[in-house]
Amino acid sequence: MRIEYVYPEFEVVRNEARCIQCRVCERQCANEVHSFDPDTGLMLSDESKCVNCQRCVALCPTRALKIVKSDCALRENANWPQGLIKEIYKQANSGGVLLSSMGNPNPLPVYWDKILINASQVTNPSIDPLREPMETRVFLGKKPAKVERDEGDGLKCTLAPQLTLAMPVMFSAMSYGSISYNAHESLARAADALGIYYNTGEGGLHEDFYRYGQNTIVQVASGRFGVHKDYLAAGAAIEIKMGQGAKPGIGGHLPGAKIVGDISRTRMISEGTDAISPAPHHDIYSIEDLRQLVYSLKEATEYKKPIIVKVAAVHNIAAIAGGIARSGADIIAIDGFRGGTGAAPTRIRDNVGIPIEPALAAVDQRLREEGIRNQTSLVVGGSIRSAADVVKAIALGADACYIATAALLALGCHLCRSCHTGKCNWGIATQRPDLVKRLNPDIGSERLIRLMTAWKHEIMELMGGMGINSIESLRGNRLMLRGVNLNEKELEILGISHAGE
Amino acid sequence: MQRYVVIGNGVAAVGCIEGLRSVDGATPITVVSAEKHPVYCRPLISYYLEGKTDRDKMQYRPGDFYQKMGCEVLYGVSAVRIDPLAKTVALNNGDSLSYSALCVATGSSPFLPPIAGLDSVRQKCTFMTLDDALALEKAVNPASQVLIVGAGLIGLKCAEGLLARVGSITVCDLADRVLSSILDNDCAAVVQKHLEDHRIRFMLSDSVERFEGDKAYMKSGATVDFDVLVAAVGVRANAALAKDAGIAVNRGILVNNQMQTSVSDVYAAGDCAEGEDVSCGEKRVLAIMPNAYMQGRCAGINMAGGSEAFNKGMPMNSIGFFGLHVMTAGTYYSPEAGGDVYEETAAGMRKKLFSRGGFLTGFVFVGKTERVGIYTSLIRERIPLNTINYELLKKAVSLAPFSDDYRRERLGGVV
């Protein structure tokens, strides 16, 4: 037998005094970790298959299970962390590119945690959102540069198409294929109920979900999967995906094995063929080319829908965003490098791109300096984890935030980061019918609605504390932020003062 | 005067009373009860002897039932004549009751075989009523040698009920097997073996030629000494009262699916009635308790002006002896009669499913009886076998072989 070198990462700890052999763990583990041994009447575990998704833990009726990190450790080495060594072993075993899922787990800087929010004391009163009206509604799209009047001295009120969000958060792109039908339905129903938007990702829009079209952003990506006239017409806005924070510079690959049934139909490709999204759009080599696509889509939808251009946060993002603004895009979406993915090469995910916070600050600053900030709205994503992150992002200059990981967590994701295996025990990142049904959209949509409702309350609390009663007054209001543990360059880019200043 | 009259005070009568009251809360009801007891669970008499129940728990309805239902009960009184023209019932106490609607629920009576010397038997009884059970309880002692004539349902339940109270039990029957009306030889043998393991002795294909006191001389030449005789040869519908009134009677009082007899405003229900058997489409006397209640209830609803049909009766029995359970239902069509039989056999267990013309018509389960009602529903609802996965259902009982629509509707809706 070949020595694998990669030892189980987790231990399944079963409290035999509590286990009633109901075998729920066995039935619910798609990785087949648990099994019942009729000879001894005991439950057995094969830790090597465990991904620590906690499904068994959550369903065990007697709390007899826990999954713990194995303390079987290699000799300490600061230059060779254990994770790296194991990756070497894996590659020596497989000879392949390492794949990972969800966001970057490495301890890279999270600037949100180094930014603190202001509150009013004495001179400018704080506002109690339970007593006073508080506006969290935002409009995304081009805004006029100046007030214009017609001959009769009336206001010219013709606005470019806008998205109206009841709160400054949207569910970002996750394709049907990378996540399940029930996950999509949960997102669509929640967006509908919340007055916000979800995003189809690059997999097209399932025919069942056209009825949620007015809360749907339809995506056009480099593979153009599932894109047709009705699809474009169905959404409230169209997003051109140029890049993704978790894997800037590369495309996507949904294996043919997953292109079955509805997914094949929705993507408009034959069953069993790999869905390969090229790294670039092969018709876009310049801002001018991008402009052509932007206007093609506007033309196709009669200039009724805002066009979003989504890019990964990379070096020179400010210049890139300036170009996008001039391409005619109504909204720029920027995805930071801590953002999630259904599958990405580990090296790309963990090493390519930049964090969203400096990217956002730089873009907002540049667009202001160029006098074109009004021409596009800014949406940021790539690890927005809480209402506080949202408030900080708005104050740094964003119009709204995209969330995906947080939404998946609400649906039951336990961040085991095994999406790429297709065996998601929570029914999210899988197409296996027996697993997909584990996510009942009645429950999923309710949980999303509750999460967003909670965030909305928190956003209002934080705004009220600052004496701000409208999200519009918070946008780009960097005076409300202070940095801690940041060097002068970082503070300069973020455009905020240090705490105490 | 408006009045409902119910002749009989068994389970069919209760069904009738409850059916009447579900429609009509006011009109008086008079119940003519030959037995001096309030309604009780007649099939429990063997369980009473066995000690599994007591007289209190045998009450079929709470003590205030008749009062709550607005019923007058005439205990110890029999109806002697029905006059359908005058719409009156003459009673054996000389009174006469006029009725606006009448339900005949007179039940059935044990049939006593005309055997020579029966008069010379010192202690003999039938096994049908509570009084029979009470008499039997008094008659036996731990040394008693009991002879039961008849290895049918009544005889064998009586044997089970008595076993712990007596010294020995011998059961004889003219038929070559036990429970001959519902079991074939193969299944009967399993039951017989089980009963023999419990010290019950059988003399089958044999009958009593004559009695001389406490000694039975059998046709086979054998003799049986006994001190208590139980006659359990069979029962017959009490239909004479109806027949005398000019009501159409076959083996029982003929009724349609509304429980109407051939005479207007006269209904019949229970053991005395002969209604449709859904398993074969013909009329049969279905002398079993579930049918008695449901026929009675149907009669009551229609008597009171409601609209109800009961066309889902069939012969069925669930019967256990010392832990061995037997369930049977419907009609068994042999292959010669165009039937198809599916059989499974294992130690102490038998399963036979009879189908004809694309429908399940009957079954026999011995030993393993869990969830058998699913098969019963196939007969009762006349579910075409080509709408379910019968091949699957034959082998293992579950709702899985039913159509998805049927299952979703039944489990996901109000039924």
Added chain:
Amino acid sequence: MKRIFVNEKWCLGCRLCEYYCAFANSGEINMVKALKDKPIYPRLRVEDDGGVTYAVSCRHCTDPLCVRSCIAAALSVDAGVVTIDRDRCVSCYTCILVCPYGALAHDDAGVVRKCELCLNNAIGQPACVAGCPNRAIVYEER
């Protein structure tokens, strides 16, 4: 009245309902104490035909055949809920013979047990519904 409804679309076949049912009717306050190393006698069962799974329990029929057929008057309808008086049950199993859903069964003592919507135990509302992780069993007015 509120009833239990099963939606097989969401049933995972995890069988937790069976265990929560057995626990709810055990009279114990700790699940481990109630169920460990014992055979369980839930009042509902999960059927699995290899693909579709769903829980089957008493439908509390509007016209319950079991109640009509019970030879011992042990089964009765109490405010729409089909309940059993286990003291009266004589284990004749006529109810098992007539129930179209196979929803009645007996325990090791031979006495019939059935779903009473947990109205007669300490839980007070259907434990299977509360324990279902995916709302495949719901308890509602329809």
